[in-house]
Amino acid sequence: MSEYNPSAVGVKGSIFGYPYTLDEADLVLVPVPWDVTVSYGAGTAHSPALIKDESSQLDFSSPYIKEVHTYPVAMSEPDAHMAKTSEANRSEAEGLIAALEETGQLSAHEGQVQAEINDHCAGMIARVKGQTGTFLNKGKIVATIGGDHSTPLGLIQSLADRHCDFGILQIDAHMDLRNSYEGFTYSHASIMYNVLKLPQVTKLVQVGIRDYCAEEEQVVKDMRGRVIVHFDEDLHREKWAGNLWMDMANKFVADLPEKVYVSFDMDGLDPSLCPNTGTPVAGGLCFAEAMYLLEEVVRTGRQLIGFDVSEAGNHPWDANVAARVILKLCALTGVSRGHLRFA
Numbered sequence: 001m002s003e004y005n006p007s008a009v010g011v012k013g014s015i016f017g018y019p020y021t022l023d024e025a026d027l028v029l030v031p032v033p034w035d036v037t038v039s040y041g042a043g044t045a046h047s048p049a050l051i052k053d054e055s056s057q058l059d060f061s062s063p064y065i066k067e068v069h070t071y072p073v074a075m076s077e078p079d080a081h082m083a084k085t086s087e088a089n090r091s092e093a094e095g096l097i098a099a100l101e102e103t104g105q106l107s108a109h110e111g112q113v114q115a116e117i118n119d120h121c122a123g124m125i126a127r128v129k130g131q132t133g134t135f136l137n138k139g140k141i142v143a144t145i146g147g148d149h150s151t152p153l154g155l156i157q158s159l160a161d162r163h164c165d166f167g168i169l170q171i172d173a174h175m176d177l178r179n180s181y182e183g184f185t186y187s188h189a190s191i192m193y194n195v196l197k198l199p200q201v202t203k204l205v206q207v208g209i210r211d212y213c214a215e216e217e218q219v220v221k222d223m224r225g226r227v228i229v230h231f232d233e234d235l236h237r238e239k240w241a242g243n244l245w246m247d248m249a250n251k252f253v254a255d256l257p258e259k260v261y262v263s264f265d266m267d268g269l270d271p272s273l274c275p276n277t278g279t280p281v282a283g284g285l286c287f288a289e290a291m292y293l294l295e296e297v298v299r300t301g302r303q304l305i306g307f308d309v310s311e312a313g314n315h316p317w318d319a320n321v322a323a324r325v326i327l328k329l330c331a332l333t334g335v336s337r338g339h340l341r342f343a
Contacts, residue, residue: 006069010056015075016327017056025074027141027333029326030131032151033083034124036090036117037184039097040279043314045086047322048078048145054316055323062331064295064343071334075145079131082124089120097182106183114183121150121186128154136162141333145326146310148278149176149188149265153195159261159306160200166259166305167203168195169252169297171268171290173281175209175229177216188278188311191263193219196226205255207293208232208268211281228255232283249293253300260297262307262329264290266322273321276313287321291328304329304336 003019010017015029022028031048038044052075060069096114099106106114132142132155144152149172159166170176170192177196181189195201196219203226210232220227230252238248266274270284285293298304307329312322334340 006060010058012053012056015052015055015073016058018069018073020072020074022074022076025072025140026337026339027071027073027143027330028135029073029075029143029145030128030135030155031075031078031145032124032128032147033078034086034146034151035148035278036086036093036121037150037182037187038148038278039182039187039189041276041313042090042094042278043276044146044148044278044311045083045090046314047312047319048147050314050316050319051145051312051323051326054319055326057320058323058327060327065331065335065340066343067340068327068331068334071330071339073330076131079127082127085120085124089117093117093184100182118185121184124151125154125157125186128152129157133158133161141337142306143329144308146308149191149310150186151310152263152308153186153191155306155308156195156201156261157198160198163259163305164200165202165257166200166261167205167256168201168261168263169256170204170206170263170265171208171285171293172206172263172265173208173211173232173267173284174265174279175206175212175216175220177219178213179215196223202226203255203257204228205252206230207252208235208285210283245289245292249296250300252293253296253302256297256302258302259305260302261305262294262297264307264309264325264329266309266311266318266325269321274311274313274318276315276318277311278313279311287324290325294328294332298332298336299342304333307333
């Protein structure tokens with residue numbers, strides 16, 4: 001660390017050009033190169049590597065959190081077997097999705113292929129649970145970097161094995177509350193439906209939602225207050241009525257319990273910030289709004305227990321923005337853990 005100069009040119013090869021090893025890190029980022037069931041635009045499986053590459057150009061000074069670079073963060077190596085499995089199954093899934101969009105049904109053979117893909121997706125989740133659990137057992141804080149939004153389920157399951165009560169702040173264009181989508185049990189569109197099977201997740205607060213279906217609305221109603229949705233259109237109407245984003249963010253966070261996990265889907269942002277995300281939707285949060293909302297979680301004394309950043313597109317600009325989101329979440333984790341402080 002004595003030879004590391006945060007003002008120097010960032011050296012590629014580690015996240016943010018940081019000098020920390022996995023043993024030295026308090027926070028470990030686990031890349032998940034997977035986008036098998038993406039229903040619109042593929043390529044997010046490649047984003048963890050691209051985010052790592054783009055992250056070396058970021059600077060670390062902030063008027064609100066001091067000495068961000070002193071919080072030890074490292075990124076584990078990507079799982080080559082997972083990446084290979086994703087690539088092989090993605091081509092199969094594309095054929096099934098095309099068949100469904102053409103005829104609305106699958107042949108018997110296609111149904112068998114779909115079942116096999118579901119098995120591979122379940123295997124990915126188990127693999128992520130095992131990988132993240134290993135780091136959690138060493139006392140690390142863990143985050144996943146996707147990949148599509150199905151990828152963090154294994155981490156959330158690992159956290160549920162270790163925490164009896166926590167909430168999730170989800171920034172997203174979609175509710176992701178479908179029972180399944182296009183026949184895929186572990187679709188990116190079903191991540192929160194699967195998460196809610198965990199009783200340890202006592203509250204889900206969704207912000208930025210603007211693309212959802214009647215099935216998902218019914219899930220929210222059936223949860224009887226366990227899921228709170230803040231629709232993108234309502235956010236804009238509140239601001240037009242003169243409400244301050246600072247007050248709105250405080251209201252969103254007030255519904256979360258003491259322990260909080262953040263699930264950040266890049267499509268929750270304005271598409272100009274993530275034009276190549278898997279399922280872009282017009283509208284969304286600006287970057288500063290999203291960062292202030294994340295900051296409010298920690299400023300109100302809540303404890304960050306983990307996070308994921310998913311659905312960054314396979315393009316340098318998307319990766320650059322995603323890297324900045326990750327850096328902010330890393331810094332806030334450092335504050336939450338007592339390693340850093342607010343100015």
